Amino acid sequence: MKKLLAILLVVISFGSQAQSFLGVHSSNYDPLKSGMFNPASPATTLMKWEVSLLGFDIHAAQNYLKLTGGMKEWVNDFDQDTHVQENLNGADKTGNVTVDIPSIGFVFNNKKVGAISISNRTRVIVDAQGIKEEFISSMYNDANNIYNWANEINDSKLSLNAHAFSEISLGYSRYVLSKDRHALSAGATFKLLIPGFSGKVNGDVDIMIDEDAETANFGTTHISAISSDELNYIDDEDFNKKFKIGGFGVDLGAVYEWKTGQGTTKVVGKNKNRVKIQPDYFLKAGFAVLDIGKVKYQHSMYSREFFGDGTTVALADITQDDSTFVDFDDVLNAVGSYNEFTGGFKSKLPTALSLFVDAKLTRGIYVNASALINMGKFSDGTPKARSQSIFSLTPRFELPQVGIQLPMAYNVVNGFEMGASVRFSNFIIGSSNIFSYLWDRETSSFDVQFAMAFGGVNKDKKKEVKEMIEDDELLLQDNQAEPKKSKKNK
Numbered sequence: 001m002k003k004l005l006a007i008l009l010v011v012i013s014f015g016s017q018a019q020s021f022l023g024v025h026s027s028n029y030d031p032l033k034s035g036m037f038n039p040a041s042p043a044t045t046l047m048k049w050e051v052s053l054l055g056f057d058i059h060a061a062q063n064y065l066k067l068t069g070g071m072k073e074w075v076n077d078f079d080q081d082t083h084v085q086e087n088l089n090g091a092d093k094t095g096n097v098t099v100d101i102p103s104i105g106f107v108f109n110n111k112k113v114g115a116i117s118i119s120n121r122t123r124v125i126v127d128a129q130g131i132k133e134e135f136i137s138s139m140y141n142d143a144n145n146i147y148n149w150a151n152e153i154n155d156s157k158l159s160l161n162a163h164a165f166s167e168i169s170l171g172y173s174r175y176v177l178s179k180d181r182h183a184l185s186a187g188a189t190f191k192l193l194i195p196g197f198s199g200k201v202n203g204d205v206d207i208m209i210d211e212d213a214e215t216a217n218f219g220t221t222h223i224s225a226i227s228s229d230e231l232n233y234i235d236d237e238d239f240n241k242k243f244k245i246g247g248f249g250v251d252l253g254a255v256y257e258w259k260t261g262q263g264t265t266k267v268v269g270k271n272k273n274r275v276k277i278q279p280d281y282f283l284k285a286g287f288a289v290l291d292i293g294k295v296k297y298q299h300s301m302y303s304r305e306f307f308g309d310g311t312t313v314a315l316a317d318i319t320q321d322d323s324t325f326v327d328f329d330d331v332l333n334a335v336g337s338y339n340e341f342t343g344g345f346k347s348k349l350p351t352a353l354s355l356f357v358d359a360k361l362t363r364g365i366y367v368n369a370s371a372l373i374n375m376g377k378f379s380d381g382t383p384k385a386r387s388q389s390i391f392s393l394t395p396r397f398e399l400p401q402v403g404i405q406l407p408m409a410y411n412v413v414n415g416f417e418m419g420a421s422v423r424f425s426n427f428i429i430g431s432s433n434i435f436s437y438l439w440d441r442e443t444s445s446f447d448v449q450f451a452m453a454f455g456g457v458n459k460d461k462k463k464e465v466k467e468m469i470e471d472d473e474l475l476l477q478d479n480q481a482e483p484k485k486s487k488k489n490k
Contacts, residue, residue, distance in 0.1 A: 020057045020100040021449050022432040023394050023405030023421045026358055026368035028279050030426065031107045032119060033451065035171055036100075037354055037370070038253040038288040040187030042107055042115035043173035046264060046277055046400070050426065050455030052105035052119065059432065061413040061445035062095025062128070063087060064136055086137060087444070092157070093131045094413055099124035102451070107171075109458070114174025115187070122196075124164045125350055130157030135205060144324045146209065146216060146315060155205040158223075163347050164196035165295055167249065181259040188252050193295045195246035198347035199227035206308060214315045218308035218335040225304050226341060228297035249293025249349050255286040260360075264458075276363075277400060277457050284358040289375070291349035303341035306332055351375045368394040400457045401425050407432050414445045426453035 021033045031042035032052050066085045105119030134150035135158070142148040173187025206219035233239035257280075264280045311334070318331045325331050332338045356370035371391045392409040403423035409432060410416050421430020428451040433443070 020059075020098065021055075021421075021428070021451070022059075022390075022392060022409060022447070023396065023407035023419070023430060024403075024423065024428055024449070024451070026356065026366070026370065026394055026396065026405070027398060027403060027423070029398060029400055029403065029457070030423070030428075030453075031109060031115060032102070032105050032117060032453070033428075035107070035117060035119075035173075035187075035189065036102075036121075037290075037372075038187070038255060038286040038356065039171055039189040039251045040173045040185045040253040040255040040286065040288070042109060042117055042171065043175060043185045043187060044255050044257060044284065045109065045115075046279060046457055047107070047109055047455050048458040049108050050106070050453055052102055052451070052453040055102045055428070055449075055451030055453075057098070057100045057447070057449040059100075059445075059447045060095070060097035061411060062093070063091070063413055063444055064093040064095065064131075064133075064140075066444050086140070088133060088137065090133060093128070093133060093136050095126075095128045096411075096413060097124075097126055105453075111175075111458075114172060117169070117171040117189075119169045119171070120166065121169070122164075122166045124162075124196075126160075126162040127350075128160045130159055131155065132158075132205075146319065146325070147211070147214075147323055149207070149209055151209050151211065153205055153207040158205055159200070159202040161200045161202075163198045163295075163350075165198075165246070166194040166196065167191040168194070171251075173253075181261050183257040183259060185255045185257075186253070187255075188250060191249035191251075191293065192245050193247040193249055193293060193349075194243065195228070195295050195297055197228055197230045198295065198297050198345075199225075199231070201225045209315075215312050216315055216318070216335065217310060217312045219310055221306065221308035221336065223304075223306045225302070225306070226345065227300040227302055228347075229300045231300040231302055246297070247293055247295040247346070249291060251288060251290045251292070253286060253288030253290075253354070255284060257281040258283040278363055279360060281358075282360055284360075286354070286356045286358075288354040290352050290354050290372075292351055293349045294346040295349070296344055296346055298344050299341045302328075304332065304338045305341065306336060306338045308336040311335055364397050364399050366396050366398065368392075368396065370394070398423070405430070409433075417445065419447065421449060426455055427451070 020036050024030055024033045025037040027034055028045050029047055031045040031047050031050055034041035034045060064087055066087055067083060068085060069083045101122040103120050105117065107115055107117035109115040132153065132155040135153045135155050138149040138153065169189050169191045171187065171189035173185055175183055175185045177184040201223065203223040204221060205223065206221045208217045208219060230241065259280050260282055262280060264277055313334050318326055318334050320326055353373040353375055356368060358366060358368045360366050372389065374389045390409055390411045392407050394405055394407040396403060396405040401424070405421045406418070408416070408418045417433040419430065419432035419434045421428060428449065430449050432447040433445055
């Protein structure tokens with residue numbers, strides 16, 4: 001149990017919505033990924049169409065456990081005591097993760113019509129804030145044995161939220177203004193939300209354990225624990241979750257471009273066959289509000305609100321012979337009282353404000369600065385897995401068939417991190433913190449991204465430019481020939 005919890009904490013247990021596909025989200029050649037960060041972006045990319053087949057981005061960060069050593073050691077000889085260390089510095093513990101799995105998706109982009117996309121994603125978000133060190137250490141080392149807990153646990157800010165859901169999205173974006181060297185695009189993504197699981201634990205913890213007297217007192221503890229009814233079937237191997245729409249969501253965004261005025265094409269050398277498609281902007285900036293909406297759930301049989309009444313009980317009365325707890329409700333009755341939650345509830349999406357500025361330095365070289373800012377707050381009633389605020393700077397080199405991104409990001413949990421991702425056509429692999437791990441040989445965070453897709457750049461533009469060049473050459477020949485005739489006539 002302890003080994004499993006350690007792996008979950010370091011890899012996928014504490015979480016929040018970070019920037020999915022960090023680095024790739026700024027690409028001019030991946031409308032589906034950039035559309036996750038700003039729904040107006042697909043109209044500004046250079047792809048005429050793209051089909052997404054499979055992908056995932058797993059991002060986790062927390063400040064309680066450190067994973068040391070190398071990947072080879074973890075695979076061949078993972079040792080709990082050697083490779084996992086607790087960070088016991090007295091500070092509150094927090095953490096975040098997002099598991100983002102886009103599957104089949106399609107986007108078609110036309111300058112006159114706009115960009116239309118249909119996509120599907122599955123997302124898992126868990127968010128932990130304000131957990132006292134002595135509380136999480138007690139849970140990590142032996143959650144089922146109160147004899148091994150800290151003697152005194154006081155936590156007035158405990159909050160843990162989890163949400164897993166899928167979304168079927170329909171997106172549309174187009175240019176709404178294009179004048180001289182200025183252009184503005186707007187977009188929206190409408191989502192059908194399919195419920196998966198939702199839960200939260202929040203409140204005040206006040207626990208005193210007397211090892212000598214072998215007693216416990218839960219004092220003024222007040223905990224609200226909510227979970228959806230999928231938890232009822234956790235041990236049911238025959239459980240088959242039915243497909244249903246549990247809510248609706250929307251992303252809204254806009255992108256401004258300061259154009260170069262050269263168009264999206266450039267002739268390289270004197271050969272008209274070497275016409276390159278490239279972005280037509282000096283600067284691009286975007287604004288969006290993501291994940292507005294809620295998902296409906298039904299309470300599980302385990303949803304409770306607990307109130308400690310200051311009763312001192314013998315540990316023997318609430319534990320079994322092997323020191324594990326007796327029936328869950330019997331424990332609650334012994335140290336206080338509880339109410340059951342029934343009926344339905346709604347879980348909020350991780351609403352966030354998305355901002356970016358993308359500067360083109362020269363052909364193929366760009367710098368992107370972006371921010372994802374949490375707009376949600378914990379509340380006593382509605383479960384909500386919040387977004388983690390994250391700020392990033394990403395220099396990148398990209399052409400239609402290849403791209404290299406070097407995202408450098410700052411978040412409040414792990415501070416500064418640096419990674420890399422590589423794109424070959426529409427095949428992407430990378431990590432937003434791989435360099436941070438290589439420098440320190442230890443990590444409290446984890447990120448890996450992979451995507452497989454295929455698509456095409458708008459070749460009609462290339463054809464039009466070739467024809468335009470040919471017309472210009474013919475016109476130039478005519479103009480050069482005309483003076484010669486007039487001179488001869490004289």
